[in-house]
Amino acid sequence: MDRIALSQSVEVSRIVYGMWRLADDPDTSPTHVRAKIDACLAQGITTMDQADIYGGYVAESLLGDCLKQSPGLRDQIEVVTKCDVVAPVGKYADARVKHYDTSATHITASVDASLMYMGLDHIDLLLIHRPDPLMDAAETGGALDALIAAGKIKAAGVSNFRPWDWDLLQANMTHPLATNQIELSLAARDSFTNGDLAHAQQHRIRPMAWSPLGGGSLMAEDGAVAARMETIAQAQGVDRAAVAVAWLLAHPVGILPVMGTNTLSRIATFSDALRVEIDRQMWFELYEAANGQEVP
Numbered sequence: 633m634d635r636i637a638l639s640q641s642v643e644v645s646r647i648v649y650g651m652w653r654l655a656d657d658p659d660t661s662p663t664h665v666r667a668k669i670d671a672c673l674a675q676g677i678t679t680m681d682q683a684d685i686y687g688g689y690v691a692e693s694l695l696g697d698c699l700k701q702s703p704g705l706r707d708q709i710e711v712v713t714k715c716d717v718v719a720p721v722g723k724y725a726d727a728r729v730k731h732y733d734t735s736a737t738h739i740t741a742s743v744d745a746s747l748m749y750m751g752l753d754h755i756d757l758l759l760i761h762r763p764d765p766l767m768d769a770a771e772t773g774g775a776l777d778a779l780i781a782a783g784k785i786k787a788a789g790v791s792n793f794r795p796w797d798w799d800l801l802q803a804n805m806t807h808p809l810a811t812n813q814i815e816l817s818l819a820a821r822d823s824f825t826n827g828d829l830a831h832a833q834q835h836r837i838r839p840m841a842w843s844p845l846g847g848g849s850l851m852a853e854d855g856a857v858a859a860r861m862e863t864i865a866q867a868q869g870v871d872r873a874a875v876a877v878a879w880l881l882a883h884p885v886g887i888l889p890v891m892g893t894n895t896l897s898r899i900a901t902f903s904d905a906l907r908v909e910i911d912r913q914m915w916f917e918l919y920e921a922a923n924g925q926e927v928p
């Protein structure tokens with residue numbers, strides 16, 4: 633599995649395991665969480681993607697409980713987590729309205745809470761989860777720089793940012809932003825043409841792709857894209873999911889897919905995507921099938 637340096641201080645695996653759905657699994661025991669991480673590690677997948685809000689603010693604790701019972705495991709993984717979404721559930725049940733908070737006070741308190749829930753002394757990569765219309769870039773950038781300087785986070789990045797959001801925050805930081813985690817898949821193709829990936833390629837940013845299988849919708853559908861994926865999958869001896877992910881891996885910007893299944897057997901085959909060959913015409917066959925029309 634390729635290792636990717638996202639900054640001078642953070643290296644991640646090319647494929648990332650996402651823990652958004654961790655609390656949805658009927659089995660949330662530390663042993664079962666450990667089994668999922670082990671299935672990743674067996675393939676060289678070492679990067680775990682979290683967010684404070686996942687599972688209604690409990691998914692970080694599920695990972696923490698597992699790490700506390702598994703001495704040495706923390707040193708084999710990189711932990712990514714996110715902050716700024718405040719939803720009126722769990723520890724924020726008193727909030728009147730769902731909102732974003734990129735104030736220095738909120739970000740710093742959120743990082744301290746994430747460190748406590750996961751039992752960590754540092755977070756490898758902290759992402760601002762969603763662009764905040766009230767972001768004061770100087771304040772937010774200063775808070776992220778200070779967290780890096782304090783050693784609480786190794787690097788900072790963003791998620792769901794448009795190019796102008798990235799430029800604004802980066803202009804107010806001394807440390808380089810490490811990545812932008814955005815929705816990218818055959819089911820979510822806007823970023824291929826709306827400037828997101830052009831901006832990433834121009835600035836040599838390696839984006840992470842969330843919901844690379846469209847949150848499962850690409851696996852459930854039986855239309856033209858499914859037929860194309862199935863043909864390639866059968867020819868190359870993999871399943872459809874591997875083809876959907878390989879389609880992302882084929883892009884020259886160097887996308888890092890963040891996979892989300894809770895199923896152990898599916899986790900065990902994540903790396904199949906790395907051996908699928910998608911040439912230019914296959915890429916367009918899938919793209920055009922998803923668009924429902926050929927390119928002009």
Ligand SMILES: NC(=O)c1ccc[n+]([C@@H]2O[C@H](COP(=O)([O-])OP(=O)(O)OC[C@H]3O[C@@H](n4cnc5c(N)ncnc54)[C@H](OP(=O)(O)O)[C@@H]3O)[C@@H](O)[C@H]2O)c1
Nearest residue numbers: 650651652681842843844845846847848851892893894895
């Ligand atoms: N930054 C953001 O704003 C943001 C937003 C959303 C997600 N994320 C990150 O992205 C990660 C992945 O998102 P996601 O879970 O929507 O990703 P995904 O990999 O596109 O979808 C996973 C879902 O597809 C289902 N699925 C059906 N068939 C499958 C197959 N053959 N192989 C694999 N999965 C199959 C899984 O069900 P089973 O579990 O039953 O297998 C699971 O519910 C999250 O965990 C999170 O870390 C970030």
